[in-house]
Amino acid sequence: YDPWIPGAAGDKSVLDGVRSQHNKDLLRSVLEEIVEHEGPIHIDRLATLAGRSFGFGRLETKRKDLIKRHVRKCSGLQVRGEWVWGNSVDPDQWTEFRPNDSTSERKFVEIAPQELRNASAFLRTLHPKDDQATHERRVLQTFGRRNKSKAIREHLARALD
DSSP: OOOOOOOOOOOOOHHHTSSSSHHHHHHHHHHHHHHHHHHHHEEHHHHHHHHHHHTTTOOHHHHHHHHHHHHHHHEEEEEEEEEETTTTTTTTTTTOOOOOOOTTOOOOOGGGGGHHHHHHHHHHOOOOOOOHHHHHHHHHHHTTOOOOOOHHHHHHHHHOO
């Protein structure tokens, strides 16, 4: 996993004036660049990274929702559930996963279910005799996690069902 590093795409006025075609195009360009680099990406993470590229350290809900509405309008992006993919990728055929360590800023619950399933399938081929608990521990470790909070347990269960 290689995180996208926000650069200065513009200042806060771009999101304030997103009704102008120029600002819409600039936002779309940033969104597509992020997804090209990090996709599949959780829509909340995408909105946060886009906001940072326009000078926002933290996004209030109203601005995050504004960005998310634009994500859904981008012809170069596809939204599946809470994850955003580039149009050049077929989520149903995607077989990759991107391991990361515990220092990653990507939260476990921001990892696409397909990515968790792909890691799980790979680990099952390497360790076919693992019991379920051991297998889940290996999946978590692949993404830099050791402990299962309630949210992590639920996300992992949904992905592996």
